[in-house]
Amino acid sequence: MIAMLTVPFSALAAAPEPPPGASSCSGCHATRRADTAVPPLVGRPASDIIAQMQAFKSGQKPATVMGRIAKGFTDAEIQDIANWYAQQK
Amino acid sequence: MRANGSTRREFLASASATALSALVAAPALAQATPRVAVVGGGFAGATAARALKKADPRIAVTLLTQDRTFTACPFSNLVIGGLRNLNQQQFGYDNVAADGIEVTFATATQVDPQRRSIGLGSGSALAYDRLVVAPGIDLDWGGLPGYTQAAAEKMPHAWKAGEQTLLLRRQLEAMEDGGSVVMSAPANPFRCPPGPYERASLIANYLKTSKPRSKLILLDAKDTFSKQRLFQNAWKELYPDHLEWVPLSQGGKVTSVDPSEMTLTTDFAKHKAAVANVIPPQKAARIAEVAGVADNTGWCPVDPVTFESKRVPNIHVLGDAIIAGGMPKSAFAANAQAKVCAAAIVKLLAGEPPSQPKLINTCYSIVGPNYGITVAGVYVPINGVLTDVQGAGGVSPVDAPRSVRAQEALFAEGWFNTITGEVFG
Numbered sequence: 001m002i003a004m005l006t007v008p009f010s011a012l013a014a015a016p017e018p019p020p021g022a023s024s025c026s027g028c029h030a031t032r033r034a035d036t037a038v039p040p041l042v043g044r045p046a047s048d049i050i051a052q053m054q055a056f057k058s059g060q061k062p063a064t065v066m067g068r069i070a071k072g073f074t075d076a077e078i079q080d081i082a083n084w085y086a087q088q089k
Numbered sequence: 090m091r092a093n094g095s096t097r098r099e100f101l102a103s104a105s106a107t108a109l110s111a112l113v114a115a116p117a118l119a120q121a122t123p124r125v126a127v128v129g130g131g132f133a134g135a136t137a138a139r140a141l142k143k144a145d146p147r148i149a150v151t152l153l154t155q156d157r158t159f160t161a162c163p164f165s166n167l168v169i170g171g172l173r174n175l176n177q178q179q180f181g182y183d184n185v186a187a188d189g190i191e192v193t194f195a196t197a198t199q200v201d202p203q204r205r206s207i208g209l210g211s212g213s214a215l216a217y218d219r220l221v222v223a224p225g226i227d228l229d230w231g232g233l234p235g236y237t238q239a240a241a242e243k244m245p246h247a248w249k250a251g252e253q254t255l256l257l258r259r260q261l262e263a264m265e266d267g268g269s270v271v272m273s274a275p276a277n278p279f280r281c282p283p284g285p286y287e288r289a290s291l292i293a294n295y296l297k298t299s300k301p302r303s304k305l306i307l308l309d310a311k312d313t314f315s316k317q318r319l320f321q322n323a324w325k326e327l328y329p330d331h332l333e334w335v336p337l338s339q340g341g342k343v344t345s346v347d348p349s350e351m352t353l354t355t356d357f358a359k360h361k362a363a364v365a366n367v368i369p370p371q372k373a374a375r376i377a378e379v380a381g382v383a384d385n386t387g388w389c390p391v392d393p394v395t396f397e398s399k400r401v402p403n404i405h406v407l408g409d410a411i412i413a414g415g416m417p418k419s420a421f422a423a424n425a426q427a428k429v430c431a432a433a434i435v436k437l438l439a440g441e442p443p444s445q446p447k448l449i450n451t452c453y454s455i456v457g458p459n460y461g462i463t464v465a466g467v468y469v470p471i472n473g474v475l476t477d478v479q480g481a482g483g484v485s486p487v488d489a490p491r492s493v494r495a496q497e498a499l500f501a502e503g504w505f506n507t508i509t510g511e512v513f514g
Contacts, residue, residue, distance in 0.1 A: 009438055030507040036506050070481075
């Protein structure tokens with residue numbers, strides 16, 4: 001009965017959920033210090049991330065894997081992911 | 090009381106539990122501190138534990154894993170090829186525990202989905218509201234006649250990194266120049282689809298540089314494989330005298346092995362090996378079968394939105410153990426799935442609907458020094474299956490210059506450092 005009086009668990013108090021696709025990025029783009037040539041996304045301006053992703057998507061910017069990955073995302077999804085990473089610390 | 094009661098009903102609705110299990114499990118669900126247990130401390134399990142704790146520190150997360158040191162399989166082929174040390178593959182759980190995760194070194198031997206309880210080898214039990222099973226693979230002893238655990242001491246599989254990796258490396262080092270290395274690759278599905286071909290490349294690189302009169306023969310139970318044209322072009326260019334691939338249609342399927350004779354037998358020939366590397370058929374590790382989440386294929390069907398088992402409610406399954414549609418059995422995929430699963434569990438614990446996810450996979454293979462190739466994919470759930478997004482993904486360009494191969498080799502190393510940092514750092 002004591003348990004019944006406690007506050008029910010709610011997702012409202014949880015950290016905001018990343019938009020679709022965003023959580024996969026940190027497999028390569030480090031969210032903590034790592035020895036890699038791949039640039040971090042955390043804290044980068046959203047406009048910068050969007051510009052890079054669009055350039056990868058169109059093929060304008062030469063790439064290894066990012067061209068192939070960017071083609072799997074809509075403009076709206078890219079925008080959401082960019083806004084999310086821009087806000088992360 | 091009323092408000093709390095409705096919350097409880099929401100939990101139960103999402104759990105689709107039986108009336109009996111509902112009665113048993115209900116008290117736990119009314120608590121403000123939900124309990125999630127994670128079985129398996131690899132790329133999937135450790136990622137899931139950390140992502141859950143990060144998303145909501147109020148969740149009590151327990152990570153159950155057998156060994157105090159995790160030895161990573163990605164890049165372990167470089168150890169076999171003499172280009173890397175095993176200790177660069179090894180990670181502990183101190184930083185995972187420092188996140189506030191209860192790390193328990195024990196073997197899960199039983200799962201009672203009705204009582205939502207895990208039995209440990211020590212005899213104790215652990216209760217959960219939701220369970221994440223991320224156990225990796227077991228070798229299917231009995232899947233290849235003659236290949237037993239004892240045989241693996243003479244003919245290593247090295248498909249779980251650690252002592253087996255070192256054993257194969259030592260055998261290659263001890264082999265006389267001129268000796269023949271015979272590898273056997275299994276039919277699909279198995280852990281790390283490009284892995285056998287990366288390994289063959291790196292052993293051939295070792296032979297070319299250190300045992301030039303030796304040769305590797307790769308006997309394959311398949312006619313096609315991951316990144317095939319890229320590998321074959323690289324072999325022609327780099328290892329024309331040191332690597333021969335024998336596909337299924339040319340008698341490549343190994344039907345039995347004999348460790349005392351050091352032979353691998355196909356329908357067409359008996360191959361005598363100085364060093365034999367047998368990669369046998371595989372299945373989801375035993376705890377998946379014990380928990381009832383594996384089906385008769387030996388692998389685990391899951392819902393692609395939440396990674397909840399299609400067979401047992403409240404148990405989520407991740408990584409190499411699952412049937413993941415278009416996603417391969419890779420560390421990258423395991424890590425990506427774990428983060429999506431953790432977000433879904435936070436929602437489910439609160440009785441809210443999980444979001445539709447999108448996932449990425451990228452697999453690097455090292456074919457030789459400064460020579461890397463990739464396959465990538467983007468996936469969404471369609472009709473209950475993780476499906477490739479059309480127009481995205483694919484392999485490195487076949488005609489790319491060596492500078493691109495060098496760049497991919499560099500990014501491969503960066504990937505390993507980043508992902509192991511996220512999971513264990």
